Amino acid sequence: MILPSDFEPLWAAPESAGQDGLWFVFHRSNLLVYTEHATPMLPLPADVLSGGLEIDHAGARFVGMLRDTPVWAARSASDRAPDGHGFENMRGLFNRLPDDLLAIGGRAVQMLEFDRTHRFCGACGTPSEIFEGGRSRKCPSCGETYYPKVSPAMMVLIKRDGPNGRELLLARSGRFARGMYSALAGFVEPSESIEECIHREAFEEVGVRVHNLAYFSSQGWPFPNSLMVAYVADYESGEIIPQEGEIEDARWFTLDDLPGLPHRLSIARRLISHVIREVDPDHPALRV
Ligand SMILES: [Zn+2]
Structure with missing residues (x-):
């Protein structure tokens, strides 16, 4: 999967970037898509994002800019989806969701996974904090720094x-x-x-x-x-x-x-x- 050339991967949102934009919402590693048509689609309409979903806004992550559109990643606490939408396994979306969106979704889910699996310092157990504008997480107690695993x-x-x-x-x-x-x-x-x-x-x-x-x-x-x-x-x-x-x-x-x-x-x-x-x-x- 190759990120599209008009996508700029970023860690911190530019000040101009509002919360509107392209949202990748995951429950576990399943992505929320519009499923009314034979082809699953993104972006999700604004009313879907504002209603009926249990999105963890505090844990949302900025993923980058797709041309002028801010791209965000967030988790939903439940797998309940509004009518016409569903959470689908990323691998099952191959050939169905456009390749570019799938590649950006791959970055999005890895950023969320990084946060989920590094909430505590592995050395001393203290809760870690987001550091370097989101690029890493650091332990405020012993100073150990963690980067997304590759x-x-x-x-x-x-x-x-x-x-x-x-x-x-x-x-x-x-x-x-x-x-x-x-x-x-x-x-x-x-x-x-x-x-x-x-x-x-x-x-x-x-x-x-x-x-x-x-x-x-x-x-x-x-x-x-x-x-x-x-x-x-x-x-x-x-x-x-x-x-x-x-x-x-x-x-x-x-x-x-x-x-x-x-x-x-x-x-x-x-x-x-x-x-x-x-x-x-x-x-x-x-x-x-
Ligand atoms: Zn520590």
């Missing part, structure tokens, strides 16, 4: 060119939708570089060695708070051995025989498309 993770698409043309090493975990395979991914460990993580995870997850790492792109992913950094790598050696408990299946796929692939908004799909495009710019998997 967890770096790597993704690597391993490729090789054989007698049958290009082959991609794709794997699936038991948590994936049926029939879907993707590139390998894993969280970076303390003091590890992204490249070291790629070598370690490729060997742990599927038992292969790789080389020629090439950076592709990165993307924030608000489920819950990762920063995915994606690479392409060439296969070097080893037979595929799926890691028990982690990888349900892993295989080499030729471009003529690809399995189900991840959602088009995910960096995984863009990475896979990039490597397919190198050898076949007209491949049907690119038409999504």
Whole structure:
């Protein structure tokens, strides 16, 4: 999910920004949307925001400016929604809510989650306070400062060119939708570089060695708070051995025989498309 270019992420509201604007209202991590039409919609009308909802205004967060419109995030204490509206899981809104709004909603929910999970200092237990204009929270007693958590993770698409043309090493975990395979991914460990993580995870997850790492792109992913950094790598050696408990299946796929692939908004799909495009710019998997 990529923030739109006409959105400016900010922590503190400019003085000119009123409380009117685009509100992302969440109950837990479900977003309130207008559901009367087949396509869920935002913004919420003013009368919806003022009536019938149990919005925690004291805990509202400023998210940024979308062109001239202030963007706010807040929680509702209950999942009761006015007629024609409903709280929907963010993942279920993929392909239904416009991509730009989904990306801003991803920032909004992470800011609310930061506040929810850092109300007290982890070192001494004192209630924390918003600091640096909202960018962090600080303990007034011991001075410990907390920032929103971002967890770096790597993704690597391993490729090789054989007698049958290009082959991609794709794997699936038991948590994936049926029939879907993707590139390998894993969280970076303390003091590890992204490249070291790629070598370690490729060997742990599927038992292969790789080389020629090439950076592709990165993307924030608000489920819950990762920063995915994606690479392409060439296969070097080893037979595929799926890691028990982690990888349900892993295989080499030729471009003529690809399995189900991840959602088009995910960096995984863009990475896979990039490597397919190198050898076949007209491949049907690119038409999504
Ligand atoms: Zn403290």
